[in-house]
Amino acid sequence: MARSGLYKSEVQKAREALLARGQRPSIDAVRIELGNTGSKTTIHKYLRELEEEDGIGEQKRASLSEALTDLVQRLATRIQEEADEQYAARTNVIEAKAVEQQAAMQSIEAENARLHTQIAAIETASRQFEAALASAQEALSRETIARQLAKQEANSLSQRLAENEAHRRSLEEKHQHARDALEHYRLAAKEQREAESRRHELQVQQLQAELRQANQTLVGKNDEITILNRDGARFMAELTHTRQAVRTAEENAKRQFDEIDRLHAIQSAYGQLSDQMIEHQSRVAELQNQLASSLGEQDKQSSQLRNLELALAQARTQVDMQEKMNVQLQELLATGYRPMPSHSQSSSQSQGELPPR
Incomplete structure (x- = not known):
């Protein structure tokens, strides 16, 4: 212009x-x-x-x-x-x-910038969710291993407890047999003394010798009984310790079960997060479709x-x-362009002129 x-x-x-x-x-x-x-x-x-x-x-x-x-x-x-x-x-x-x-x-x-920002935020949230999921899976794996170890330890303690209980019953049976034998011996000795008191005085020395021998045997039996009592006390202490270990294992197992329940809750939350992730992915697909439509409209414009x-x-x-x-x-x-006169103008000019003389 x-x-x-x-x-x-x-x-x-x-x-x-x-x-x-x-x-x-x-x-x-x-x-x-x-x-x-x-x-x-x-x-x-x-x-x-x-x-x-x-x-x-x-x-x-x-x-x-x-x-x-x-x-x-x-x-x-x-x-x-x-x-x-x-x-x-x-x-x-x-x-x-x-x-x-x-x-x-x-x-x-x-x-488009807003959609790209939203997609980036969704991708960041998805990566964070994947990291949390991996951490939860790792924690679940550790808890599963710990639970298996606790089960193995509980089984081992139960087996040891059964062995200790069988050993204790064996010791009690031996102790009872010793008591029965001692009682039987005492009755036999009493009967023997009553019978020998009626016997001849010549057999007193033999009876006394036999009594001394019996006393020696009784001392040995008493020593065996003392040893058995000590073993019984020791096994009772071991049994008490074993019972405490069993209670500790039961408490650990209870904590493991609580942790398993918590892991189940985490797994449920993981399912919900998976559903949310699927919804986010569908939203991302919808946003990408909107972006493609916007780009088509932009091309049209x-x-x-x-x-x-x-x-x-x-x-x-x-x-x-x-x-x-x-x-x-x-x-x-x-x-200085001059247009040609029209036919009417030339005729009028010719009429206005006089003929020559």
Whole structure:
């Protein structure tokens, strides 16, 4: 478009510079001298005014061709104004549509950024969930191993307890046999003493010797009984310790069962997290579909924007062609172009003339 705000003094300086260099001050030459700025219509108007001020236009005003020139110039000016108005209107419409398309593209880009941010947050949450799941699985594996070890220890303690119980019963049976034997021996000795008291005095020494031997045997039996009592006390202490170990193992097993319940709760939470992850994945797929739809809409709007730019280029081309036509008309008028008179004008002129004498 031509530069607005062109002054007549600027056109006059450019015209004088061309005349000083011996060049013809045409519209294109003046416009080039002005730096390819200014409307050609405005430059033509100012050139005509300067020529009229110099007295050049006074010689052409009286002719019929000058009236036609003025008419053509006004027509060219009107065409140029209408072309400028249409160009400005189309430019405003196209620029408004371009602004709308730009705003829509910015909105789509913001939505795409938001979707990318949301997808990144979902992926971060998914990675955190996978890490928590791996940690929970590792803890479950450790607890399972600990539970198996506790079961093995409890089985071992139970086996040892059964062995100790069998040994204790064996010791009690031996102790009872010893008591029974001692009691039987005492009864036998009493009966023997009662029988020997009725026997002859000669057998007293033999009985005393046998009694001493029996006493020695009894001392040995008493020592065996003391040893058995010590073993029984030791086994009772071991049995008490074993029972404490069994109670400790039962408490550990109870804690293991509580931990297993907690792990079951963790597994249930893992199932819920898996369902949430599936929902997040479906949401991610939906967001990706929305993103693809947004990109398709963006491509469609980009195509519309390219069509608008093509229409703008065509409008500019049309305006340039109109300006070229106006310039050609103005140059024809400036070179003194005279249109041929019509048939009616020639006949009227011939009727107004007198025949020669």
